[in-house]
Every structure is written in structure tokens, then in C-alpha cells.
Amino acid sequence: MIQAVITDIEGTTSDIRFVHEVLFPYARQRLAEVVHRRANDSEIAPALQALRTEIGRPDADGDDLLTVLYGFMAEDRKSPALKTLQGIIWRDGYRQGDFFGHVYDDVVPQLTAWRRQGVALGVYSSGSVEAQQLLFGHSDKGDLRWLFSHYFDTRVGAKRQSAAYQAIAAELALPPAAILFLSDIYQELDAARDAGWRTCQLIRNDHCASGSHPQARRFDEITLQEFV
Numbered sequence: 001m002i003q004a005v006i007t008d009i010e011g012t013t014s015d016i017r018f019v020h021e022v023l024f025p026y027a028r029q030r031l032a033e034v035v036h037r038r039a040n041d042s043e044i045a046p047a048l049q050a051l052r053t054e055i056g057r058p059d060a061d062g063d064d065l066l067t068v069l070y071g072f073m074a075e076d077r078k079s080p081a082l083k084t085l086q087g088i089i090w091r092d093g094y095r096q097g098d099f100f101g102h103v104y105d106d107v108v109p110q111l112t113a114w115r116r117q118g119v120a121l122g123v124y125s126s127g128s129v130e131a132q133q134l135l136f137g138h139s140d141k142g143d144l145r146w147l148f149s150h151y152f153d154t155r156v157g158a159k160r161q162s163a164a165y166q167a168i169a170a171e172l173a174l175p176p177a178a179i180l181f182l183s184d185i186y187q188e189l190d191a192a193r194d195a196g197w198r199t200c201q202l203i204r205n206d207h208c209a210s211g212s213h214p215q216a217r218r219f220d221e222i223t224l225q226e227f228v
Contacts, residue, residue, distance in 0.1 A: 001178060001228060002119060002178060002179070002180045002198065002224040002227050002228070003119060003120060003174055003178040003179070004119060004120040004121070004122060004150075004172055004174055004178065004179045004180070005111075005114055005119055005120075005121055005122070005179075005180045005181075005182065005224075006121075006122045006123070006124050006150070006152070006168065006179060006180070006181050006182070007121075007122070007123055007124070007181075007182040007183075008123075008124060008125055008159075008181075008182060008183035008184065008185070008188065008202075009123060009125040009127065009132065009135065010125070010126075010127075010184075011183075011184035011185070011202065011204055011208070012182055012183055012184050012202045012204070013103055013104060013107045014101065014102045014103055014104065014135065015102050015104070015204070016184075016204075018101070018102035019127075022099050023086075023090060023099075024073065026089065026090070026093055026098070026099070027073075027085075027086045027089045027090060028070070028073055030089045031066060031069055031070070031085065031089070032066055034085060034088070034089060035048065035062045035065055035066045035069070036062050036066075039062060043088060044085070044088065047081050047084040047085050047088075048065055048081070050080065050081045050084070051065055051068065051069070051079070051081035051082070052065070054079060054080070054081055055068055069082055069085070078126055078154055078158075080154075083127065083128045083131070083153075084128065086128075086131065087127075087128045087130045087131045087134070090131060090134055091130065091134055094134045094135075094137070094138040095138075100138055100139060100140040101134070101135035101136060101137075101138055101139040101140065102139070102140055103136070103139045103140060103141045103144065104204075104218075104219070106218040106219045106220050107141075107219050108141050108144065108147075109219075109220065110219035110220050110222065111144075111147050111219070112147065114224070115147060117224075119224070120149050120150065120172070120174075121147055121148050121149060121150070122148055122149060122150030122151065122152065122168075122172075123136075123148055123150070123151050123152065124152040124153075124156075124159065124164075124168065124181070125152075125153060126153065126154055126159060127153065128153050129151040129152070129153050132151050132153070133145055133151060136148065150168075150171075150172065152164075152168055152171075156168055156171075159183075159185075159188045159191065160187045160188055160190075160191050161191055162191045162192070162194040162195040163195075164191070164195075165179075165181070165191060165192045165194075165195035165196075165197055166195045169195065169196070169197070175196075176195055176196030176197050177196055177197070177198065179197045179198065180197070180198040180199070180200060180224065180227055181197050181198070181199050181200070182199075182200050182202055182219075182222070183199075183201065183202065184201060184202045184203070184204060184208050186201055186209060186210060186211025186212075186213060187211075189201055189211060189213045190211065193213070198227040199213045199214070200213060200214045200215065200216055200222055200227070201213040201214070201215045201216075202215075202216060202217070202219075203215050203216070203217050204217070214226070214227075
């Protein structure tokens with residue numbers, strides 16, 4: 001019996017284009033201001049220091065750090081310091097109403113139904129927990145944070161490594177077979193399956209690389225009883 005559903009965000013609950021065409025450009029346009037003008041802010045300074053440690057350059061100045069950040073963004077590096085800075089920038093954008101988080105129409109009704117059935121809901125994304133909560137808290141479907149009782153990011157481990165899913169199962173205090181993971185990326189689903197989880201791949205577009213997992217194009221095509 002499925003007792004918890006953990007979902008990815010990009011390409012699963014939300015159009016990946018929102019991240020790449022709205023969030024990433026918004027952050028990139030504002031990184032220079034953050035690095036140069038807000039370097040001494042109480043939440044910016046630790047992130048910049050963490051970046052210096054991450055790249056092994058304790059004396060790197062603002063220009064150096066900015067070059068590194070631009071490079072990390074270009075290669076989609078999962079840098080904790082970059083994720084922190086992006087999260088701060090996105091928080092300001094969400095709060096100012098510059099954009100709203102995209103959520104597919106089929107997601108909220110199905111998540112609501114599962115929650116009413118007593119299924120625990122959570123998010124596991126490479127974006128920081130704060131970024132996840134911002135997207136769902138300022139979504140185009142309203143504030144959806146009430147739906148989720150758990151949020152996980154790469155601090156529990158990389159999404160393509162089974163150890164991360166083992167850690168999440170331990171935190172949920174559930175047997176792995178009682179957890180269903182939803183993602184569009186089959187390599188992530190492979191790792192979850194290796195940890196004993198149930199899996200379902202969301203195929204939101206024809207360009208999605210498919211694997212050997214059960215598939216659905218919409219959340220309302222997913223029947224939890226089929227994963228017993």
C-alpha cells in the first residue's frame with residue numbers, strides 16, 4: 001500500500017520551461033547586483049564565503065565570484081552556494097509578483113485527493129527547499145504549501161544515487177515499498193527503484209527520454225492501487 005508520494009518538480013509538477021525561461025534568466029540578470037552591492041548582507045555574505053570555499057579560492061573578489069557563478073549556471077552545476085543565491089533572488093521576485101510558479105492543471109486535484117485519502121505528500125527536487133516552497137507558495141494555482149508535509153533537496157544526496165532515497169525513507173519512517181516517486185527523469189527513478197521505492201515516470205512531452213518504469217502523462221492517470 002502506498003503511504004507516501006514524493007514528487008519531483010521540473011517536468012513533473014511544473015513545466016521545465018518555467019525554470020529555464022523565467023527563473024534562471026531572472027536570477028542571472030540580478031547576480032551582479034547581489035554579488036557587488038549586497039555582499040555584506042547577513043544572508044549573502046555566508047553564501048559568497050561558502051562559494052570561495054567550494055572553489056578553493058579564499059581570496060576571490062566579487063568579479064571572480066561572479067564569473068564562477070555565471071559558469072555554474074551555464075553548466076547547471078548543483079552548487080549549494082549558487083542555489084542559495086538563486087533562492088534569495090527568486091524570493092524577492094515571487095514576493096514582488098514579478099512571476100508566479102507554474103503548476104500543471106492536473107496536479108492540484110490529484111494531490112488533494114491523495115491527501116484526503118491519508119497519503120503523505122512530499123517534494124524532492126535539486127532546487128533548494130526554500131526554492132520549492134517559494135514556487136508552491138506563489139504558484140499560478142495559489143498557495144499550495146499546505147499540500148506537502150515534507151520537502152527534500154540535494155542535502156539528502158544526489159537524485160541519481162539510491163542512498164538519497166534510502167535517507168528519505170528513513171526520515172519518513174516508512175518501508176521503501178510504501179513510497180511512490182514521481183519524476184520525468186528515468187535515471188532518478190532508477191535510483192529510487194534501487195532503494196526499493198515504487199516509481200512512475202511523467203511523460204509531459206514527446207522529448208522525454210523513457211526508461212523501464214510505469215508511465216503517465218498526467219497525475220490523474222496515476223492509480224496508487226496499481227503500485228501495491
